[in-house]
Amino acid sequence: MTTELAVLDMAGTTVADDGLVVRAFTAAIASAGVSEEDSRYPGMLKYVKDTMGQSKITVFRAMLGDEAKAVAANEEFQRAYEKLVADGECAPIPGAEDVIRGLRESGVKVALTTGFAPATQRAILDALGWHDLADLVLAPGEGVRGRPYPDLVLTAAMRLEIGDVRNIAVAGDTPVDVHTGLRAGASIVAGVLTGAGKRGEFLEAGATHVLDSIRDLPDLLNPA
Structure with missing residues (x-):
């Protein structure tokens, strides 16, 4: 071949x-009202890790079950990740x-x-x-x-x-x-x-x- x-x-x-996805996710999900201390956070973090590689908006839709919240979380994820990249962590x-x-x-x-x-x-x-x-x-x-x-x-x-x-x-x-x-x-x-x-x-x-x-x-x- x-x-x-x-x-x-x-x-x-x-x-x-180097953990950038998890850090950006944490910021994104906080914008949807789920802090690291929230009982829902561990399960959501596991879902993010289990779906690594998939489109992030798809992941947030499945996780949050609400289109407006998913779009907002996805936009915050983008902002957080892009800031990490701009800060030289890439x-x-x-x-x-x-x-x-x-x-x-x-x-x-x-x-x-x-x-x-x-x-x-x-x-x-x-x-x-x-x-x-x-x-x-x-x-x-x-x-x-x-x-x-x-x-x-x-x-x-x-x-x-x-x-x-x-x-x-x-x-x-x-x-x-x-x-x-x-x-x-x-x-x-x-x-x-x-x-x-x-x-x-x-x-x-x-x-x-x-x-x-x-x-x-x-x-x-x-x-x-």
Whole structure:
């Protein structure tokens, strides 16, 4: 198989998370009237961790059961996360930039995807200077559903004119990344152990491979 496209997750896979999602969630849920001392907080935090990788507005809708509250919480999440990024608490996973550049130099197109809103994704790209690093960046919205739907992968394939979904590799740090890749028909769907997911969770989700780091992806795509 010749890999034409690598679809790579951002936070936890190519970008270090270091607890930023949890911190932003805590601020967001506080805006909905749930403090860390509230009896509901532990269960909500567990749900956020269990749904890592999914579109955040979808997570807040499921959690709060009220559209207005979900939208407000999602907007506060974006503000809190973007402030953390602006304050310098955002860094690439070691070796990620080299991997992306190396893949593109070898003829593999690269798309960076996320469960964050487009504005949050742009804030990360701004902070890291990554706007020209990949061939394409995508976030949920404007007719593109978030994970675990296959839309992010398939939209990347269409926009980058990939001829066969079997020539796509997907890598991410959560089981939901794996579900997305499999639903899109990618031949390589790798779980990456630098973020939220564990090896057993990836295998249970059906991952074709489990990688210690995104740095291991080139060897998987181009075995000696």
